[in-house]
Amino acid sequence: MTTTTRLAKRSAAILLALGLGSPLxxxxxxxxxxxxxxxxxxxxxxxxxxxxxxxxxxxxxxxxxxxxxxxxxxxxxxxxxxxxxxxxxxxxxxxxxxxxxxxxxxxxxxxxxxxxxxxxxxxxxxxxxxxxxxxxxxxxxxxxxxxxGFRHVTNNERPIETIEDLNGLRIRLQPNQTHLDTFRAIGASPISMDISEVYGALQQGVLDGQENPYSIISTRRLDEVQGHLSDTGHFYDxxxxxxxxxxxxxxxxxxxxxxxxxxxxxxxxxxxxxxxxxEAARATLIERGMQFTPISDETRAALREASQGVVEQLRDRIGNEVVDQVLEELTS
Incomplete structure (x- = not known):
């Protein structure tokens, strides 16, 4: 049975149990x-x-x-x-x-x-x-x-102080090709995974870390299975x-x-x-015991430079016109 088939059957079972099985x-x-x-x-x-x-x-x-x-x-x-x-x-x-x-x-x-x-x-x-x-x-x-919101890296291995600190970290990301390409470009080992599986994967050591806005890290209690928090702000979501x-x-x-x-x-x-x-969510995470390490201007510049090739990869997938429209609107 394929993964798609299993998901379809699971969805159908849930909907039928709730009386939502009709296509109407x-x-x-x-x-x-x-x-x-x-x-x-x-x-x-x-x-x-x-x-x-x-x-x-x-x-x-x-x-x-x-x-x-x-x-x-x-x-x-x-x-x-x-x-x-x-x-x-x-x-x-x-x-x-x-x-x-x-x-x-x-x-x-x-x-x-x-x-x-x-x-x-x-x-x-x-x-x-x-x-x-x-x-x-x-x-x-x-x-x-x-x-x-802005997305930030957490992990269980070490504080993120330089771009090298990301090398080899198994980081969970959403199923977005640009997100995945970016983390490969900065040296991490990204893994696409639904959020429903993340807590368990972190707890079991399948993942070293993940990235999310502070609010998600807090409301999903990921601080219980993660020790280090950074303010990378690599994507806005x-x-x-x-x-x-x-x-x-x-x-x-x-x-x-x-x-x-x-x-x-x-x-x-x-x-x-x-x-x-x-900001309140970040403060809550620190209060709960996470070690917060702010990203320096130098490290942020290095991360930005290392990931710029991702823009060209995106152009190849969706075309210059769409990417240029975003860049022009952001700089106007």
Whole structure:
């Protein structure tokens, strides 16, 4: 039995157990959304705001049912479930859609964003509209982009003080080719793995480390199985909320508008909250016992220089036009 077959059977079993096995996504005007983020992550809390706002503005005529914290499987399974039409939507890190829409990788250029304001200016502008079109071509409707945040390396071997300290470290990454290429370029040994497997792999020593925003490291309690924390900030990452296009289009125009408005409010709240919680999460990790080693300007420059060839590799995969649009918008 192939891995794909096993995942498909697992997803089907979960959905049948929950009474969600029908391919019809809107049953009695209920939209079902799955997520792999913990209940206390800002994105899951934002989805609760979306759910409550939707019910309030439609007097309960349209509701959302939420399944956070991998209740319906990991991120890859959630994307497959939305694509097949077995659930209405998911909120997920963009890396898990990058193999379906390669243009999303242009958001993953290493060390490209100076701050979150640059990141949101890009995703809320013309480039974001291009990504929405590409997602629609693959059967998804993009409802909004939340902050996942700057990603940072943790490991159990040593503090990261120089680029050489990354040599050979088995680091878990998301299934994003640009992410994987970047870590190969800086000397690590990247391993693509769903987040549902990471804690156990770290605990068992299958991995030396991983990389994630502070909020994810904290809410997933990865400090329990990791000793060293750095502020590499190598990528800025987004959470995209996507719906099955056919499901969304079956809603009336009025209800589609309410869904978009409710999601816009939830996304705005999440972005502000995520920014406020970012440094607090780092402080929490240090309080719990992680050794924090800030990256020096010299080491950051060395990491940036070593990873610049990744940009050319990305050009080969998705074309110069897309990459140039991102670089131009970031420098304008």
């Amino acid at each position: 996504l809107v049953s009695a005007e209920t939209l079902r959304f799955s997520g792999n983020f913990p209940d206390d992550h800002s994105s899951s809390r934002a989805m609760e705001i979306f759910r409550d706002t939707l019910a309030e503005r439609t007097d309960g005529d349209l509701s959302a049912q939420l399944f956070p914290n991998m209740q319906l499987g990991g991120a890859s399974e959630n994307v497959d479930q939305v694509s097949s039409g077995s659930i209405a939507g998911t909120w997920v890190g963009i890396a898990f859609l990058s193999r379906t829409v390669p243009e999303l990788e242009a958001l993953s250029l290493p060390f490209a964003f100076a701050d979150r304001e640059d990141a949101f200016a890009l995703i809320d502008g013309d480039f974001g509209e291009l990504l929405d079109e590409k997602l629609a071509e693959k059967g998804f409707v993009a409802l909004g982009y939340m902050e996942l 987004f959470i995209v909320v996507v719906a099955n296009r056919n499901t969304f289009n079956r809603l009336s125009e009025e209800k589609q508008q309410v869904v978009r408005e409710a999601m816009a409010e939830a996304v705005a709240w999440q972005r502000q909250t995520a920014a406020e919680e970012d």
